Amino acid sequence: MSIAERLVSIRQRIPHTTRLIAVSKNHPAEAILEAYSVGQRLFGENKAQELVQKAPLLPSDIEWHFIGHLQRNKVRAIIPFVSLIHSVDSLRLLEEIDAEARRAGKVVSCLLQFHIAEEESKFGLDEDEASALLQSSAYAGMKNVRIAGVMGMATLTDDMDRVRREFIHLKEIFDWLKLNFFADESVFRELSMGMTSDMDIAIEEGSTLIRIGTAIFGDR
Protein backbone atom coordinates (compact mmCIF):
# COMPACT_ATOMS: atom_id res chain seq x y z
CA MET A 1 0.00 0.00 0.00
CA SER A 2 1.14 3.55 -0.69
CA ILE A 3 1.34 6.30 1.92
CA ALA A 4 -1.82 7.81 0.47
CA GLU A 5 -3.72 4.50 0.66
CA ARG A 6 -2.61 3.86 4.23
CA LEU A 7 -3.68 7.34 5.27
CA VAL A 8 -7.10 6.91 3.75
CA SER A 9 -7.65 3.58 5.52
CA ILE A 10 -6.52 4.97 8.89
CA ARG A 11 -8.84 7.95 8.55
CA GLN A 12 -11.74 5.53 8.21
CA ARG A 13 -10.95 4.19 11.70
CA ILE A 14 -10.97 7.61 13.37
CA PRO A 15 -14.03 9.48 14.64
CA HIS A 16 -14.44 13.18 13.88
CA THR A 17 -13.56 14.08 17.46
CA THR A 18 -10.01 12.73 17.05
CA ARG A 19 -7.41 14.43 14.87
CA LEU A 20 -4.67 12.45 13.14
CA ILE A 21 -1.07 13.62 13.42
CA ALA A 22 1.09 12.06 10.70
CA VAL A 23 4.41 11.47 12.46
CA SER A 24 6.96 12.06 9.71
CA LYS A 25 10.17 11.68 11.72
CA ASN A 26 12.92 9.87 9.79
CA HIS A 27 11.01 10.32 6.54
CA PRO A 28 11.97 12.73 3.75
CA ALA A 29 10.05 15.71 2.41
CA GLU A 30 8.77 13.61 -0.54
CA ALA A 31 6.94 11.26 1.82
CA ILE A 32 5.38 14.23 3.60
CA LEU A 33 4.27 15.68 0.26
CA GLU A 34 2.60 12.40 -0.67
CA ALA A 35 0.53 12.58 2.52
CA TYR A 36 -0.09 16.29 1.87
CA SER A 37 -1.41 15.49 -1.61
CA VAL A 38 -4.29 13.51 -0.07
CA GLY A 39 -5.20 16.31 2.29
CA GLN A 40 -3.04 15.67 5.36
CA ARG A 41 -2.07 19.00 6.96
CA LEU A 42 -1.11 17.99 10.49
CA PHE A 43 2.38 16.51 10.93
CA GLY A 44 4.52 15.62 13.95
CA GLU A 45 8.29 15.60 14.40
CA ASN A 46 10.30 14.54 17.44
CA LYS A 47 13.69 16.12 16.79
CA ALA A 48 14.27 19.87 16.70
CA GLN A 49 16.95 19.75 14.05
CA GLU A 50 14.89 17.57 11.74
CA LEU A 51 11.85 19.84 12.08
CA VAL A 52 13.92 22.95 11.38
CA GLN A 53 15.45 21.35 8.28
CA LYS A 54 12.24 20.03 6.79
CA ALA A 55 9.60 22.65 7.61
CA PRO A 56 11.00 25.45 5.38
CA LEU A 57 11.02 23.08 2.37
CA LEU A 58 7.35 22.22 2.69
CA PRO A 59 4.03 24.03 2.16
CA SER A 60 3.37 26.78 4.69
CA ASP A 61 -0.16 25.60 5.50
CA ILE A 62 1.23 22.50 7.22
CA GLU A 63 0.55 22.51 10.96
CA TRP A 64 3.64 21.17 12.76
CA HIS A 65 3.45 19.56 16.17
CA PHE A 66 6.58 18.89 18.19
CA ILE A 67 6.15 15.54 19.96
CA GLY A 68 9.61 14.51 21.15
CA HIS A 69 11.66 15.29 24.23
CA LEU A 70 12.64 18.96 23.98
CA GLN A 71 15.88 20.40 25.32
CA ARG A 72 15.78 24.02 26.43
CA ASN A 73 18.57 25.02 24.07
CA LYS A 74 16.47 23.85 21.09
CA VAL A 75 13.36 25.87 21.91
CA ARG A 76 14.38 29.02 20.03
CA ALA A 77 14.96 27.10 16.80
CA ILE A 78 11.54 25.43 16.67
CA ILE A 79 9.36 28.37 17.79
CA PRO A 80 8.93 29.81 14.27
CA PHE A 81 7.48 26.51 13.00
CA VAL A 82 5.48 24.83 15.76
CA SER A 83 1.80 25.24 16.47
CA LEU A 84 1.72 22.78 19.39
CA ILE A 85 4.46 21.41 21.66
CA HIS A 86 3.32 18.09 23.18
CA SER A 87 6.24 17.45 25.49
CA VAL A 88 6.38 20.01 28.30
CA ASP A 89 7.73 18.06 31.26
CA SER A 90 9.20 20.76 33.52
CA LEU A 91 8.63 24.31 34.70
CA ARG A 92 12.07 25.28 33.40
CA LEU A 93 11.19 24.12 29.90
CA LEU A 94 7.88 25.99 30.00
CA GLU A 95 9.71 29.13 31.17
CA GLU A 96 12.08 28.82 28.22
CA ILE A 97 9.21 28.39 25.76
CA ASP A 98 7.45 31.43 27.26
CA ALA A 99 10.60 33.56 26.99
CA GLU A 100 11.32 32.54 23.40
CA ALA A 101 7.69 32.91 22.35
CA ARG A 102 7.67 36.43 23.79
CA ARG A 103 10.85 37.22 21.88
CA ALA A 104 9.17 36.00 18.68
CA GLY A 105 5.93 37.87 19.41
CA LYS A 106 3.89 34.65 19.58
CA VAL A 107 1.72 32.71 21.94
CA VAL A 108 2.66 29.04 21.79
CA SER A 109 0.27 26.24 22.68
CA CYS A 110 1.68 23.42 24.80
CA LEU A 111 0.61 20.13 26.32
CA LEU A 112 1.85 18.83 29.67
CA GLN A 113 3.44 15.43 29.18
CA PHE A 114 2.66 12.86 31.86
CA HIS A 115 4.55 9.73 32.76
CA ILE A 116 1.89 7.01 32.58
CA ALA A 117 4.01 4.03 31.47
CA GLU A 118 5.70 1.38 33.51
CA GLU A 119 9.12 2.04 31.94
CA GLU A 120 11.55 4.25 33.80
CA SER A 121 12.88 5.83 30.64
CA LYS A 122 9.79 7.65 29.46
CA PHE A 123 9.75 11.36 30.19
CA GLY A 124 6.89 13.14 31.85
CA LEU A 125 5.40 14.75 34.92
CA ASP A 126 3.38 13.16 37.68
CA GLU A 127 0.31 14.76 39.25
CA ASP A 128 2.23 16.41 42.10
CA GLU A 129 4.76 17.95 39.77
CA ALA A 130 2.04 19.26 37.47
CA SER A 131 0.13 20.71 40.38
CA ALA A 132 3.27 22.48 41.67
CA LEU A 133 4.00 23.83 38.19
CA LEU A 134 0.49 25.19 37.74
CA GLN A 135 0.47 26.82 41.20
CA SER A 136 3.90 28.42 40.82
CA SER A 137 4.27 32.18 40.61
CA ALA A 138 6.50 31.65 37.57
CA TYR A 139 3.62 30.00 35.70
CA ALA A 140 1.19 32.70 36.85
CA GLY A 141 3.40 35.31 35.19
CA MET A 142 3.62 33.61 31.80
CA LYS A 143 1.82 35.40 28.98
CA ASN A 144 3.20 33.68 25.88
CA VAL A 145 2.29 30.06 26.51
CA ARG A 146 -1.13 28.49 26.57
CA ILE A 147 -1.65 25.02 28.03
CA ALA A 148 -4.03 23.14 25.76
CA GLY A 149 -4.14 19.71 27.38
CA VAL A 150 -2.04 16.64 28.16
CA MET A 151 0.04 14.02 26.38
CA GLY A 152 1.24 10.57 27.37
CA MET A 153 2.81 7.40 26.01
CA ALA A 154 1.69 3.98 27.16
CA THR A 155 4.07 1.14 27.98
CA LEU A 156 5.38 -0.68 24.91
CA THR A 157 3.80 -4.08 25.61
CA ASP A 158 1.44 -6.69 24.17
CA ASP A 159 -0.62 -6.40 27.35
CA MET A 160 -3.46 -4.32 25.98
CA ASP A 161 -5.28 -4.26 29.35
CA ARG A 162 -2.28 -2.46 30.80
CA VAL A 163 -2.21 -0.01 27.88
CA ARG A 164 -5.91 0.67 28.39
CA ARG A 165 -5.43 1.28 32.13
CA GLU A 166 -2.64 3.75 31.37
CA PHE A 167 -4.81 5.67 28.90
CA ILE A 168 -7.69 5.71 31.39
CA HIS A 169 -5.23 7.13 33.93
CA LEU A 170 -4.22 9.91 31.52
CA LYS A 171 -7.87 10.76 30.88
CA GLU A 172 -8.39 10.98 34.66
CA ILE A 173 -5.43 13.35 34.92
CA PHE A 174 -6.93 15.44 32.10
CA ASP A 175 -10.32 15.62 33.86
CA TRP A 176 -8.70 16.51 37.19
CA LEU A 177 -6.64 19.32 35.66
CA LYS A 178 -9.63 20.61 33.74
CA LEU A 179 -11.71 20.77 36.90
CA ASN A 180 -9.05 22.26 39.16
CA PHE A 181 -7.03 24.56 36.92
CA PHE A 182 -8.72 25.08 33.55
CA ALA A 183 -12.46 24.99 34.24
CA ASP A 184 -13.07 28.26 32.39
CA GLU A 185 -10.57 27.73 29.60
CA SER A 186 -11.99 26.22 26.44
CA VAL A 187 -8.51 25.91 24.92
CA PHE A 188 -7.72 23.19 27.46
CA ARG A 189 -9.24 20.31 25.52
CA GLU A 190 -6.54 18.06 24.02
CA LEU A 191 -5.78 14.52 25.10
CA SER A 192 -2.80 13.39 23.00
CA MET A 193 -2.51 9.62 23.23
CA GLY A 194 -2.25 6.67 20.87
CA MET A 195 0.39 5.51 18.38
CA THR A 196 0.39 2.83 15.68
CA SER A 197 0.24 -0.10 18.11
CA ASP A 198 -2.45 1.28 20.42
CA MET A 199 -4.49 3.82 18.45
CA ASP A 200 -7.83 2.01 18.65
CA ILE A 201 -7.66 1.72 22.45
CA ALA A 202 -6.59 5.36 22.74
CA ILE A 203 -9.57 6.45 20.64
CA GLU A 204 -11.95 4.36 22.76
CA GLU A 205 -10.56 6.05 25.88
CA GLY A 206 -11.09 9.57 24.56
CA SER A 207 -8.00 10.59 22.59
CA THR A 208 -8.39 13.86 20.66
CA LEU A 209 -4.97 13.65 18.96
CA ILE A 210 -3.40 10.40 17.81
CA ARG A 211 0.25 10.37 16.72
CA ILE A 212 0.73 7.82 13.94
CA GLY A 213 4.03 7.19 12.18
CA THR A 214 4.67 3.58 11.17
CA ALA A 215 1.12 2.81 10.02
CA ILE A 216 1.32 5.72 7.55
CA PHE A 217 4.94 5.91 6.44
CA GLY A 218 6.12 2.35 7.12
CA ASP A 219 9.17 1.32 9.10
CA ARG A 220 12.33 3.34 8.89
Ligand SMILES: *Cc1c(COP(=O)(O)O)cnc(C)c1O
Ligand atom coordinates in the same frame (compact mmCIF):
# COMPACT_ATOMS: atom_id res chain seq x y z
C1 LIG B 1 7.51 8.10 16.85
C2 LIG B 1 6.47 8.62 17.76
C3 LIG B 1 5.12 8.33 17.54
C4 LIG B 1 4.62 7.48 16.39
O1 LIG B 1 4.94 6.13 16.62
P1 LIG B 1 4.46 4.97 15.63
O2 LIG B 1 4.52 3.75 16.48
O3 LIG B 1 5.45 4.93 14.52
O4 LIG B 1 3.10 5.27 15.18
C5 LIG B 1 4.20 8.87 18.42
N1 LIG B 1 4.58 9.64 19.47
C6 LIG B 1 5.87 9.94 19.71
C7 LIG B 1 6.22 10.80 20.87
C8 LIG B 1 6.87 9.43 18.86
O5 LIG B 1 8.15 9.72 19.12
